[in-house]
Amino acid sequence: MALDQSFEGREYPPDTVYEVGREKIREFAEAIGDLRPEYVDPEAARAAGYADVVAPPTFTMIVNLAVINRIVNDPELGLDYSRMVHGDQGFEYHRPIVAGDRLVVRTTIEKIMSRAGNDFINFRADVVTEAGEPRATTRAQLVVRDADAGAEVGA
Amino acid sequence: MSGVQVGDVLPGIEVRVTRRDLVRYAGAALDFNPIHWNEAFAREVGLPDVIAHGMLTMALAGRVVTDWGVGELVSYSARFTRPVVVPNDEVGALLELSGKVGAVHEDGTVRVNLDAKFEGKSVLGKAIAILRV
Numbered sequence: 001m002a003l004d005q006s007f008e009g010r011e012y013p014p015d016t017v018y019e020v021g022r023e024k025i026r027e028f029a030e031a032i033g034d035l036r037p038e039y040v041d042p043e044a045a046r047a048a049g050y051a052d053v054v055a056p057p058t059f060t061m062i063v064n065l066a067v068i069n070r071i072v073n074d075p076e077l078g079l080d081y082s083r084m085v086h087g088d089q090g091f092e093y094h095r096p097i098v099a100g101d102r103l104v105v106r107t108t109i110e111k112i113m114s115r116a117g118n119d120f121i122n123f124r125a126d127v128v129t130e131a132g133e134p135r136a137t138t139r140a141q142l143v144v145r146d147a148d149a150g151a152e153v154g155a
Numbered sequence: 156m157s158g159v160q161v162g163d164v165l166p167g168i169e170v171r172v173t174r175r176d177l178v179r180y181a182g183a184a185l186d187f188n189p190i191h192w193n194e195a196f197a198r199e200v201g202l203p204d205v206i207a208h209g210m211l212t213m214a215l216a217g218r219v220v221t222d223w224g225v226g227e228l229v230s231y232s233a234r235f236t237r238p239v240v241v242p243n244d245e246v247g248a249l250l251e252l253s254g255k256v257g258a259v260h261e262d263g264t265v266r267v268n269l270d271a272k273f274e275g276k277s278v279l280g281k282a283i284a285i286l287r288v
Contacts, residue, residue, distance in 0.1 A: 024183075027182075027183045028183045028184065030183070031176075031179045031180040031182070031183035031184065031211075032180070032183075032211065032214040032215060032217075032218070033170060033215070034214075036221065056214065056217070057217050057221070057228055057231055058213055058214045058217060058231075061184055061186070061210050062184055062185050065184070065185060066185065081188075082196075082199075083200055083201075084188075085238075086208075086209040086210065087234065088232065088233065088234040088235060088280075088281075089210065089213060089235075090230065090232030090233075091230060091231045091232065092229070092230045093227075093228050093230065093231075139232070
């Protein structure tokens, strides 16, 4: 089952604003077992030079995934969500994300390819504030596993 | 530079991941793919059992760098090369997370090569953090 190649190069402009909240950062920090003071204590964060509590390095997946899920559920793309796993992930950090940031995400499908029966789709997302200040650039590769390929790749 | 040298070993950590941790991460990250919490679904799509979110493993490996407390993160990337299978018990899956300085660059950045092992095998590939020190 091949993906619709015409999706390669498509850009998805921001359609929502995500406001980063202190409690969401705390919840995320708890889930990764990392309650550093600058993640959970506004005083400690300010003392460390941040405007408010700062988000852990992989926090932007919350906004990345929301966009990716909308794209991969587009029936025209032809992606079998049930066979999808995460192939790789990258983050480039421009400025720390802090509570109160209002984030928007511009997502691009950089590449679609097929190899050994598996389909691969690469996303790039530019995470910026509503005012246009860069925060992070993220890259994700999703793999749609061949029905017979077993569990040799991905998570 | 802050005296960081190639070959420096960062303090490693060991983390047990249980189903409860997966559910908690799913809620926190809003990542509700059923392969991370529904055993029947996971098996139906050819996985041995429920598997951990790759992003949870990546976040845990990232703690090796943030716990080290040296420098500021410039970039962080990893491939997910093997699934972390999480059984439905209180023991869960044991992850061994480690890191080593792989390069010190002239521009004031260092490369940390991270590793995450489950049952003795690496589950992340090319897990690299670049820090400005």
